[in-house]
Amino acid sequence: MKLHKKTxxxxVLVSVMLAMFVGAVEATIVSTAMPAIAGELGGFSRYSWIFSAYLLMSTVTVLIYGKLADLFGRKPIFFVGxxxxxxxxxxCGFATSMEQLIVFRLIQGLGAGAVMPIATTIVGDIYSTEERAKIQGYLSSVWGISAVSGPVIGGLIVQYWDWKYVFWVNVPLGILAMVGIYFFLHEPKTERKVAIDYKGAVLLTTSLSIILFWLVEGGQSFNRSSSLSLLLIILGVALFILFIWIERKAEDPMMPFSIWKNPVILYANLVSLTTGVILIGVSSYLPTYVTGVMEQSAMIAGFTLTAMSIGWPIASSVAGHLLIRFGTFTVSFAGGISLVAGSLMFVAMTGESGPLWAAFSSFFVGVGMGLTSTSFIVTIQGAVSREQRGSATAANMFMRNFGNTVGAAIFGAVLNGSLMSAFRGKDLDYEVNDINLLLTEESRSTLGTTKMEILQQALDGSLQWVYVAVLLFAIISLLLILRIPRGKVVLHDNN
Incomplete structure (x- = not known):
């Protein structure tokens, strides 16, 4: 492995981890501040778009940034993003209305698509396969730290300062990461002819934006069975098919489909999609179950979710050591088993199970995430040349992000449909929004015993269906992992 002597x-690793922390903490820190933001800016009906706008842009652009990093080098594209x-x-800190904040979150997401994939690719460039497997444990710990510290930092900022600083706290940390990368990372010069695939970039962005918009807003802004819904999904899919057709003929395609011919990469990316679905199912609805059905405080609900963030980095560190010894299949299979075990515990969970049961379920899912994600990213980066590493890393992260979006749409539809069915079945004059009354101790105290029992039974039964769906995706993940070639995969260190 040849490294520039000045790197x-x-x-560089510290700078990369700092950049990843800025990107990872964004979700949790903003979630904590959103009630205060909505209270000041108004526009509660657009609440979900504060998250959707960021998710849409960061998901759509991740593949494009990965390709640009392969063409022009990691540093310039990382700096731009x-x-x-x-x-x-x-x-975002200067927003005076919810509409303005949504536009500024789109800009934020436009840059965020570069941070995670390129930061991970830089690590793939400067470390050998053996070292990379161990370093992934450090990178995964960033997610755990951000999940634990994000809500705390957000809460302190809102309580003692102003919600604007939730966004501004990113700036000094991001600048520090850029300074570290600028001075300490020295990439080898490439004499490669650059051919930018503009058609592919435009088609990819447009098609994915339409599909993601349909997934996020379907059932909310418009009915999924409406003519508008049908038009959107047909247009999105048609443009994506056109993108694939053009990519196959492009001189230097935005998405090199040749890498998907490797069975390890193919199945690793498919599993990343299904685990992305699982991740959003657990992280979105576990706090609701713990507060609404178990009647625990928001702090206890946060603890049950934090257990996943503890299991993830621990498993990642272990996976790095096991990967070299046992290979991708064995480590990812162990992760798949852990995902199924955690999902089964969620299905078996009742209101009387208590928060410890919820925490252990969450922990097992975190272990499964850590084992699979680490083995996949290390294997994918080692299975391609340096010239394709950015695209390959970005493709894997895109599949995880896309899984999050698909999962949010699926589980939202399952939960709302089950709640409406529960209320209709008992001929009750309740709405889905009445569930909000279960989520704080103050609002629960305003409910009569009968109404609270009815609402809790409806929420419990509906979330059970969500967890059954989570289990289904865990089983699909395990079945896909079984398709990964056995034994140690031959990896390349062509840095």
């Missing part, structure tokens, strides 16, 4: 790997992200962060 300072430890300091992180600069856009920080610019959007500054603007």
């Amino acid at each position: 300072n790997r430890p300091l 992180l600069s856009i992200f920080l610019f959007g962060s500054v603007l």
